Amino acid sequence: GAGVSQSPSNKVTEKGKDVELRCDPISGHTALYWYRQSLGQGLEFLIYFQGNSAPDKSGLPSDRFSAERTGGSVSTLTIQRTQQEDSAVYLCASRTSGVLYEQYFGPGTRLTVT
Amino acid sequence: AQRVTQPEKLLSVFKGAPVELKCNYSYSGSPELFWYVQYSRQRLQLLLRHISRESIKGFTADLNKGETSFHLKKPFAQEEDSAMYYCALLYSNTGKLIFGQGTTLQVKP
Numbered sequence: 540g541a542g543v544s545q546s547p548s549n550k551v552t553e554k555g556k557d558v559e560l561r562c563d564p565i566s567g568h569t570a571l572y573w574y575r576q577s578l579g580q581g582l583e584f585l586i587y588f589q590g591n592s593a594p595d596k597s598g599l600p601s602d603r604f605s606a607e608r609t610g611g612s613v614s615t616l617t618i619q620r621t622q623q624e625d626s627a628v629y630l631c632a633s634r635t636s637g638v639l640y641e642q643y644f645g646p647g648t649r650l651t652v653t
Numbered sequence: 654a655q656r657v658t659q660p661e662k663l664l665s666v667f668k669g670a671p672v673e674l675k676c677n678y679s680y681s682g683s684p685e686l687f688w689y690v691q692y693s694r695q696r697l698q699l700l701l702r703h704i705s706r707e708s709i710k711g712f713t714a715d716l717n718k719g720e721t722s723f724h725l726k727k728p729f730a731q732e733e734d735s736a737m738y739y740c741a742l743l744y745s746n747t748g749k750l751i752f753g754q755g756t757t758l759q760v761k762p
Contacts, residue, residue: 542696543696570747570748572748572749572750574752580754581659581739581752581753581754581755582697582739582741582752582755583752584749584750584751584752587747587748587749589747595747595749630697632697634748640685640687640699640702640743640748640750641699642699642748642750644696644697644698645696646696647696
């Protein structure tokens with residue numbers, strides 16, 4: 540009965556390093572989303588996975604950002620050559636196939652780029 | 654272009670006072686709007702949606718298509734209402750949500 544989990548909860552990295560953020564959705568949820576939450580910007584959509592369909596990457600801010608979802612479950616968001624403006628809380632959410640609007644959010648990963 | 658605007662970053666009221674968190678949207682289709690809430694140290698969660706026309710924790714929100722607004726209201730604020738509130742628009746049939754910038758509600762004793 541666990542909800543969406545994310546790891547790590549906090550990540551501090553140096554500018555220019557690559558980071559990987561992990562999301563474990565609720566079991567059986569077919570859709571998975573990544574969002575970025577930053578001061579002044581609110582919640583920005585990054586990427587969306589639905590089953591075996593091609594992901595909707597329309598929210599990724601640059602080609603330094605990528606994500607994959609293996610086996611229709613766990614997802615990893617990768618940020619290459621991190622910049623200070625990447626500092627934010629990265630949220631993952633999942634939902635069932637039936638109810639489009641009710642997304643269940645994870646606790647987030649707070650990324651700080653120094 | 655589809656957009657959700659929450660003009661207030663911070664709204665501070667005293668306990669027992671009425672509260673209204675503003676939300677305006679821009680969307681060419683028939684909008685479906687929601688309010689999400691994030692209490693301190695908790696996850697973001699759905700508060701209410703306009704279709705159900707329900708009252709949750711004393712909050713209501715009415716969709717006004719003429720004014721393209723979906724303001725969240727509560728007649729008597731409580732300290733436990735202090736949180737970050739996000740207005741969201743359902744965009745397309747993918748379940749993609751477009752969020753506003755969020756409003757922090759601070760209810761003072």
